[in-house]
Amino acid sequence: MTDAERTVREREDTDLPELAAVLRGVYAADGYPVEGIADPPAWLEHPHAIQHWTAVVDGTPVGQVTLAEAHPDDDAARAWVEHTGGSVTDIAVMARLFVDPQHRGQGLADRLILALRHHAHLLGRAVVFDVMAKDTAAVRLYDRSGAERIAEVTHRFNDGLTEPALVYAFPEPRGAG
Numbered sequence: 001m002t003d004a005e006r007t008v009r010e011r012e013d014t015d016l017p018e019l020a021a022v023l024r025g026v027y028a029a030d031g032y033p034v035e036g037i038a039d040p041p042a043w044l045e046h047p048h049a050i051q052h053w054t055a056v057v058d059g060t061p062v063g064q065v066t067l068a069e070a071h072p073d074d075d076a077a078r079a080w081v082e083h084t085g086g087s088v089t090d091i092a093v094m095a096r097l098f099v100d101p102q103h104r105g106q107g108l109a110d111r112l113i114l115a116l117r118h119h120a121h122l123l124g125r126a127v128v129f130d131v132m133a134k135d136t137a138a139v140r141l142y143d144r145s146g147a148e149r150i151a152e153v154t155h156r157f158n159d160g161l162t163e164p165a166l167v168y169a170f171p172e173p174r175g176a177g
């Protein structure tokens, strides 16, 4: 048996059907995202996306991440502005990170995050994001990856539901822009 070929590249539109199927499995396994996934392809098309990346194993999309413009009403953006006194135009938001449960623990999320951080660095933006405290694999990953935990917040969703969440930021890019 040969080793699987694992790559991370910019997302292509043709990845969407497979990523939507992966997302259904992630929701069944992990309850991510908490809002539910009534329409996976629509959820994957983040309304403020800057760029998306796909993790591919032996030619098959198995996970993804999105870098998006920050908006003042995002939990993560609001916490970052309060924490630093900076402007939302200095940051971009990491969102929609997931990996197929069958392909976890192989560094794919690490590689997706690295690609996203590199792009944000080229744009001269710091990367901020939030994570539900219950998503413990993600929290471990972020704590290990050098991200700074800057706030604990309450994520409000689906007309009245709440979930404890943590906000992180990667250190600001130096000399970028």
Ligand SMILES: CC(C)(COP(=O)(O)OP(=O)(O)OC[C@H]1O[C@@H](n2cnc3c(N)ncnc32)[C@H](O)[C@@H]1OP(=O)(O)O)[C@@H](O)C(=O)NCCC(=O)NCCS
Binding pocket: 026, 030, 032, 097, 098, 099, 100, 103, 104, 105, 106, 107, 108, 109, 110, 111, 130, 131, 132, 135, 137, 138, 140, 141, 144
């Ligand atoms: C969080 C998530 C994206 C991580 O994906 P992943 O590809 O398994 O992450 P990685 O492989 O990069 O790292 C996970 C673990 O594998 C380990 N690992 C990384 N590379 C490895 C390798 N080559 N061999 C063995 N283990 C490895 C890491 O050390 C890490 O260990 P930890 O669990 O002690 O932190 C995935 O669990 C997921 O999709 N969760 C549900 C959705 C979610 O919560 N998304 C986050 C939203 S904010």
